[in-house]
Amino acid sequence: MKRRVFVKGSLAASTLAVAAGAGLLSPTRVLAAAWPENAFGQRPEADALNAFFGTSEVTESDQVALKAPLQAENGAVVPIKVMTTLPNVESIAVVVEKNPAPFTTGLEVMGGGAGAMYSARIKMGQTSPVKCYVKSGGKVYMTAQEIKVTVGGCGG
Amino acid sequence: MSTKMKIKKSADGGYEVMVLAKHPMETGLRKDSKTGEKIPAHFIKTMEFSLNGTAVAQADLGTGVSTNPLISVTLADAKPGDTVGVNWVDNKGESDSAEAAVK
Amino acid sequence: MGNVGSGYSRRAKMKKLVSLAFAAGIAMVGASAVQAISEAEIKKDIEEFQGFFLKRFPGLTLEDFSDGVNALPQYAHRRANWEINMEFPQFEPEMDKAAEEWAAPFQNGKSLADCDLAPAQNYPVFDAASGDLRTVEGDINACLKANGEEVIKNVKRGKMARLVAHYKSQFNGEKMAVDYSDPGAQAWYEKGRQFYWAKRGQLNFSCADCHVHNSGNSARGDVLSAGLGHGVGFPVWRTKWQVAGKPWGTIHRRYGGCNNQVRADGFKAQGEEYKALEFYESVMNTGVPLKVPSLRQ
Numbered sequence: 231m232k233r234r235v236f237v238k239g240s241l242a243a244s245t246l247a248v249a250a251g252a253g254l255l256s257p258t259r260v261l262a263a264a265w266p267e268n269a270f271g272q273r274p275e276a277d278a279l280n281a282f283f284g285t286s287e288v289t290e291s292d293q294v295a296l297k298a299p300l301q302a303e304n305g306a307v308v309p310i311k312v313m314t315t316l317p318n319v320e321s322i323a324v325v326v327e328k329n330p331a332p333f334t335t336g337l338e339v340m341g342g343g344a345g346a347m348y349s350a351r352i353k354m355g356q357t358s359p360v361k362c363y364v365k366s367g368g369k370v371y372m373t374a375q376e377i378k379v380t381v382g383g384c385g386g
Numbered sequence: 387m388s389t390k391m392k393i394k395k396s397a398d399g400g401y402e403v404m405v406l407a408k409h410p411m412e413t414g415l416r417k418d419s420k421t422g423e424k425i426p427a428h429f430i431k432t433m434e435f436s437l438n439g440t441a442v443a444q445a446d447l448g449t450g451v452s453t454n455p456l457i458s459v460t461l462a463d464a465k466p467g468d469t470v471g472v473n474w475v476d477n478k479g480e481s482d483s484a485e486a487a488v489k
Numbered sequence: 490m491g492n493v494g495s496g497y498s499r500r501a502k503m504k505k506l507v508s509l510a511f512a513a514g515i516a517m518v519g520a521s522a523v524q525a526i527s528e529a530e531i532k533k534d535i536e537e538f539q540g541f542f543l544k545r546f547p548g549l550t551l552e553d554f555s556d557g558v559n560a561l562p563q564y565a566h567r568r569a570n571w572e573i574n575m576e577f578p579q580f581e582p583e584m585d586k587a588a589e590e591w592a593a594p595f596q597n598g599k600s601l602a603d604c605d606l607a608p609a610q611n612y613p614v615f616d617a618a619s620g621d622l623r624t625v626e627g628d629i630n631a632c633l634k635a636n637g638e639e640v641i642k643n644v645k646r647g648k649m650a651r652l653v654a655h656y657k658s659q660f661n662g663e664k665m666a667v668d669y670s671d672p673g674a675q676a677w678y679e680k681g682r683q684f685y686w687a688k689r690g691q692l693n694f695s696c697a698d699c700h701v702h703n704s705g706n707s708a709r710g711d712v713l714s715a716g717l718g719h720g721v722g723f724p725v726w727r728t729k730w731q732v733a734g735k736p737w738g739t740i741h742r743r744y745g746g747c748n749n750q751v752r753a754d755g756f757k758a759q760g761e762e763y764k765a766l767e768f769y770e771s772v773m774n775t776g777v778p779l780k781v782p783s784l785r786q
Contacts, residue, residue, distance in 0.1 A: 263444055265431040270448040303570035304728040304786040307452045307579065326450065334450035342442025343400055343462025344435065350445070351452040351574070353413075380710050381786060383452075383732065388582050408582035410734070419733070453731055454579035 269333045275325055278333035279363065282323050283370050288363060291316070291371035296362045298377055302354060305383025311349040316366035319345025328358035353383040389484040391472060393464075400462035401488055403435060405472045406454065413449040433457055433474040437464060464488050526679045531669050531772060534682070538773045542717040545704065554718030555780040563705045564712045571784065578784045580654075580726040583737070587655035590648070595636045601652065604632035609660035610779055611667060613768045615674035622677055622764045625653045626739060645745070645758045650724040650737035654782040657724075661781060665721060665774040674768075681769025684762060685716075690753030696766075709750070711786070719770045722783030729786060740767055 268281035279286040297311040312322050322337040322345065334352050339345040345364075354360075354377060361374040388408035396402045407430060414427030433445040445457050464470060466488050473483040543549065546561060553560040559568050591601045606628050607614050614623040626649055630640040641649045669678055685696045699708065700716035707713070723740040730736045738746075741763045745755035756762040 263432075263446075266446055269446075299567070299570040299573065301566045301570070303567040303574075306728050306732045307570075307574060309456070309570065309573040311458075329450055331448065331450055334448060336446040337459065338444045338446065340442050340444070341440065342435070342437040342464065344443040344459050346398070346400075346462060347396075347402070347458070347460040348445070349404075349456070349458040350447075351456045351579075353450050353452055381729070383728075390581055390585070392577060404577050406577055406579065406581060416732075416734075425734075452579075454582065456574075456577050456579065 263338050266336065269323075269336065270331060271333075272331045273333075275327065275332045278325065279323070279370070282333065282336055283321065283363070283365050285370060288370045288372045290373060291364075292373070294362060294364050294371050294373040296360065296373055296375045298360060298375055300375075301378040301380070302383070304381045305354040305356070305379040306381075307351050307383065308354050308377060308379075309349065309351050310360060310362075310377075311347065312362040312364070313347050314345070314364045314366075314371075316364055316371060318366055320365040320368075322348045322365075323363040324348075324350065324352065325361045325363070326352065326354055326358050327361060328356050329354065354379045355382045389472065389474070389482045391470065391484045391486045393470060393486050393488055396460045396462075398460075398462075400460050401464040401470075402458055402460050403464075403470050403472070404456060404458040405433065405435075405484065406456045407433070407474055407482065408454055409474075409476065411447075411449065411451055411453045411455060428476065428478060430455065430474045430476045433472060435459055435461070436471040436473070437461055438468055439471070525672065526675050526682075528670055528675065531675065531678055535773060535775050539717055539776075541701065542704070542715050546715065551717075551776050552778055554715060554774075555721050555778050557718055557722055557783060557785065558712050558714040560718075561705050561712060561715065563707070567712075567786070571786075575784055578726070579731075580651075580736070580782055580784065583651050583726075584655060584658070584782070587651040590652060591655055595633075595638050597636055599636055601629065601632065601656075604628065606632075606656065608663065609657040609781070610663040610665050613667065613677075613764060613771060615668065615671050615677060615768075617671055617673060620673050622768055624759065624764060624767065625656055626741075626759055629653065629656075645739050645742035646735050646737050650739050650742075653739060654724040654737070657779060657781040660779050662778050664776050664778050665771060667768065667771045667775065669772055677765050677768045678772055680761075681765035681767070684766045685769055690748065690751035692751040692753075694751045696747070716770070716773065718774060718777050720767065721774055721777050722780050722785075724781065725783045725785050727785050740770075 266282050269278045276286040293315045295313045297313060302308045310324060319339050321339060324334045325332045326334050335350045337348040357378045359374045359376050361372055363370050363372045390406045392404045394402050409430050410428055412425050412428040414424060416425050418425055427449060429449050430447045433447060434441050435443040442461060443459050468488040469485055470488060471485040473481060475481045549560055558564050559571050594600050612625055616623050626644045629652055633640050643649060669675055688695045699713045703713050704715040720740045725738050726736045727738060730738060741758035744763050744766060748755040
């Protein structure tokens with residue numbers, strides 16, 4: 231599912247010049263992606279991954295690391311950090327398996343050497359595996375860690 | 387001053403950009419203790435990072451992200467003198483931004 | 490249930506009388522209703538109290554107690570989460586707001602920065618002229634009133650809490666040094682000490698039951714903090730309160746919550762009971778550095 235638009239195909243020379251001047255052909259300039267609403271919300275993990283990555287096929291990899299406390303102080307503010315040594319990272323996703331809406335946050339990379347690390351403070355309702363996914367070279371790699379939660383953080 | 391950015395050198399070269407946004411990140415499930423009504427969902431959806439004016443990354447957030455969220459990314463290409471910017475938009479269309487220089 | 494040191498047995502008889510008096514809502518300002526306590530006895534209390542905790546948690550210094558429950562070995566598995574969040578705590582935007590509010594001009598051109606407040610490590614301050622205790626919250630409202638501004642109604646949360654946090658944070662690192670040399674101050678101390686050690690509520694617990702005798706143990710799925718250091722980090726930004734939309738709390742807010750948790754009636758924030766309790770706890774903290782605001786679960 232393509233969610234980014236790249237200027238492709240052949241263009242007349244004058245159009246190319248205009249396009250180049252407007253930054254449309256610059257490799258680091260892409261249109262901001264729409265918020266992936268089909269990944270968020272209460273839905274099965276596989277559906278969320280498909281919506282975000284275009285695939286739910288994943289491979290475990292030790293080139294993806296998750297740094298997070300083994301025990302949350304309070305499930306409302308759990309700091310998690312995804313780190314990867316994979317090259318050319320396209321996107322990163324964080325999924326909390328036991329949350330009602332497992333897909334928690336994602337990062338889409340456009341340039342600037344971004345993608346080696348993504349960190350966020352997330353909410354966890356209960357003890358759960360936290361899975362992080364990294365898309366590189368068109369394939370999705372992952373690792374997971376369980377975080378214990380004694381004080382749930384979803385309120386409500 | 388509701389979006390703060392801190393930039394520090396990253397261990398593996400490049401820079402770490404930390405953004406703390408003041409935002410309730412309401413899930414839409416919480417009830418108002420006085421009225422008993424559900425407080426409507428109010429959360430940041432996208433947070434775009436830019437380097438010298440060019441978008442380099444976009445964080446997608448949802449109700450599963452904490453109140454007053456801290457979001458961090460590393461930018462391997464950032465160097466002293468560069469400007470890092472952040473701009474977020476929430477589900478009500480409200481937005482805020484911040485920028486800082488890489489020192 | 491042992492007492493801390495032998496010095497308490499001679500005052501045990503007074504304890505019951507004072508608890509009854511509080512229960513009946515009798516105001517007890519002044520030294521007449523309680524046995525007088527001397528400066529030397531207070532010094533001994535401090536030694537015994539601090540010695541108890543330094544012995545109970547070997548390896549911790551007085552300074553470590555500034556971190557509250559995070560300093561205790563029983564909390565080690567949850568400390569990592571707190572340390573990470575403290576790198577860039579979520580109360581920072583509110584603290585920036587408080588700094589702006591502190592400098593914002595009144596109608597008469599002055600601001601809170603012009604208020605005559607004591608160094609944070611000296612609070613609560615005994616005022617000999619009125620016989621009352623001054624707290625930072627009380628002084629802020631007194632200053633607003635004196636300058637023709639509206640006082641802050643809710644003295645437990647929100648704006649008051651962040652203003653107190655802003656003011657106190659400027660003295661971070663300073664060691665607690667409350668003056669108890671005046672007999673009037675000593676009377677407040679004794680009231681607070683009686684409150685701390687008196688049983689209350691349906692669960693019939695005293696502050697000491699949890700925070701002295703059971704400090705480090707678990708209760709209600711959480712670790713009980715040590716009494717030593719109570720308040721040096723207040724006002725607090727609590728994640729638990731954040732989830733309900735009201736993250737800030739002053740020490741009197743926490744006192745009320747604790748009283749509720751043992752199913753006792755809470756007392757009024759900035760009322761005599763909690764001011765006396767705050768005075769007692771602050772004297773027990775002599776030498777412990779301020780570390781405001783604190784981030785807690």
